[in-house]
Amino acid sequence: MEPVILSCAELSTREINAALAALPDGACARVLEPGGRHNLAVGLSNRIRVDIEGHAGYYIGGLGQGPDVVVSGFVGWSVGENLMAGSVRVKGNASECAGASSHGGTIVIEGDASSRAGISLKGGTLLVAGNVGHMGGFMAQAGVMLIGGDAGDALGDSLYEAVIYVAGKIASLGSDARMEELTEADVQVVQALADLGGFDHVQPENVTRVASARSLYNFDALKDQKY
Amino acid sequence: MAEGADLEEALRTVLKEMDGFFTLLVTTRTQFAVVRDSFACKPAVIAETGDYVAMASEYHALAGLPGITGARVFEPMPEEIHVWSR
Numbered sequence: 536m537e538p539v540i541l542s543c544a545e546l547s548t549r550e551i552n553a554a555l556a557a558l559p560d561g562a563c564a565r566v567l568e569p570g571g572r573h574n575l576a577v578g579l580s581n582r583i584r585v586d587i588e589g590h591a592g593y594y595i596g597g598l599g600q601g602p603d604v605v606v607s608g609f610v611g612w613s614v615g616e617n618l619m620a621g622s623v624r625v626k627g628n629a630s631e632c633a634g635a636s637s638h639g640g641t642i643v644i645e646g647d648a649s650s651r652a653g654i655s656l657k658g659g660t661l662l663v664a665g666n667v668g669h670m671g672g673f674m675a676q677a678g679v680m681l682i683g684g685d686a687g688d689a690l691g692d693s694l695y696e697a698v699i700y701v702a703g704k705i706a707s708l709g710s711d712a713r714m715e716e717l718t719e720a721d722v723q724v725v726q727a728l729a730d731l732g733g734f735d736h737v738q739p740e741n742v743t744r745v746a747s748a749r750s751l752y753n754f755d756a757l758k759d760q761k762y
Numbered sequence: 763m764a765e766g767a768d769l770e771e772a773l774r775t776v777l778k779e780m781d782g783f784f785t786l787l788v789t790t791r792t793q794f795a796v797v798r799d800s801f802a803c804k805p806a807v808i809a810e811t812g813d814y815v816a817m818a819s820e821y822h823a824l825a826g827l828p829g830i831t832g833a834r835v836f837e838p839m840p841e842e843i844h845v846w847s848r
Contacts, residue, residue: 571822572822649837
């Protein structure tokens with residue numbers, strides 16, 4: 536099937552998203568001249584492929600439950616936020632909060648991701664080929680992150696049950712995050728994630744596993760006797 | 763700066779003294795500087811070419827600039843001071 540062509544130069548965001556939502560499963564669409572436009576391909580539940588050909592703005596592919604969205608450029612804040620299923624792949628860099636609060640599906644950043652990548656992750660998968668900024672995985676509750684490059688300061692601050700794998704260096708860990716021993720099962724998980732992302736520079740047996748130390752799980756009213 | 767500090771020194775003082783969330787764009791007659799607080803909660807995007815440096819809160823605002831496709835577009839890191847002079 537020939538891809539449907541939708542140009543941001545001619546259509547409003549609402550018109551583009553309505554046109555995408557009306558496509559049957561298996562269809563493809565090309566979104567042209569995005570010029571940093573926000574909210575493209577959000578809230579879609581059909582199994583379509585959307586190619587956004589250029590740089591895009593905030594919330595790209597957010598709330599998706601089905602489509603595969605590919606951006607040939609960089610994206611603004613919160614790409615794939617609240618993703619439920621399907622995928623969002625960014626061929627460039629991503630700004631802050633990539634994959635924020637995503638419950639399922641896969642978000643792949645082929646470049647770097649800025650600060651707070653994977654904030655409040657709730658079960659989704661976030662794969663970053665390059666580096667991430669500060670506070671990656673902040674308060675992430677479930678799901679997994681693979682960082683193919685280096686992680687900035689305060690990685691995994693206030694983590695719950697999400698796990699973060701880092702192939703490069705970690706500038707510092709956040710509160711209650713700790714490095715854990717890598718098991719054989721972890722290596723297999725990382726291999727599968729690297730394959731999913733198409734990251735051939737990640738050596739699964741050489742990554743660092745970061746998870747919660749769980750010392751913040753229970754509030755200690757007598758801690759330091761300061762309350 | 764009235765006491766002799768240059769723009770970068772002055773912004774270092776700002777980082778030390780100012781509390782809360784901020785992204786600042788400061789200009790003088792010949793300089794242009796950007797600095798963000800340690801959390802970098804406020805958005806900032808910089809586009810740099812051989813001809814100009816532009817800053818906005820999001821790329822959308824820069825998308826119409828001449829030569830933007832060849833520009834180096836990046837987000838300044840927290841507590842990093844960027845100064846350009848002409």
